[in-house]
Amino acid sequence: MATRTDPLTLEVVELIGDVVARYHQEYDEAASVHSLTGAQARVLGLLSIEAMPMRRLAGHLKCEPSNVTGIVDRLEARGLAERRPDPADRRIKLAAATDAGRRTSRELRATMDFAREPLGELSAGERTVLRDLLKRMLGRTEE
Structure with missing residues (x-):
């Protein structure tokens, strides 16, 4: 069994860290071309796959729902996202990408x-x- 300090485990951890750092750097650079923050681009990418409630978005991003609300507000102001009632429970609002949001997300991913x-x-x-x-x-x- 691997321990936290064996050389192979340390090397693997370092390599994973390098991959994550490079991915986030490229994601942020690609997002900035579309005048988005990395967090906005990540939310838009998730919403391009499916509409979802803020709480679930927050779970994906490992942050508080209130943070996601601000991100969705900014995407909504730019016409990239919208809020709509959940057909299964109209008390719940779903965030969803608009056509422009899905197009922007596709363009962003194509450059990565x-x-x-x-x-x-x-x-x-x-x-x-x-x-x-x-x-x-x-x-x-x-x-």
Whole structure:
């Protein structure tokens, strides 16, 4: 079993940190081209996949719902997001990307090469193993 101080574990932790830092740097740079903060771009990306309540957005971002409210307010002011009633429970408001928001999110992701290019050099089998290992590390083995 690996310990926190064995050289291999330390190297893996450092490499993961480097990947995360480079991903966030590229994400922030791509977002700024669209006059968005990294957090706004991440929220827009999530909303482009599906509409969701603020609490769930906050869970994805690991922050307080009040922080997400401000981000959605700014996206809404720019016409990139909107709030709508949840069809299943009209007391709940869902945040959703508008057509312009989905288009902006697609454009933003298209400019991000860091994650896509190195992954493209891995075979489908290697990407599958990497995905499964990352899910296991995050406790998402049921997905």
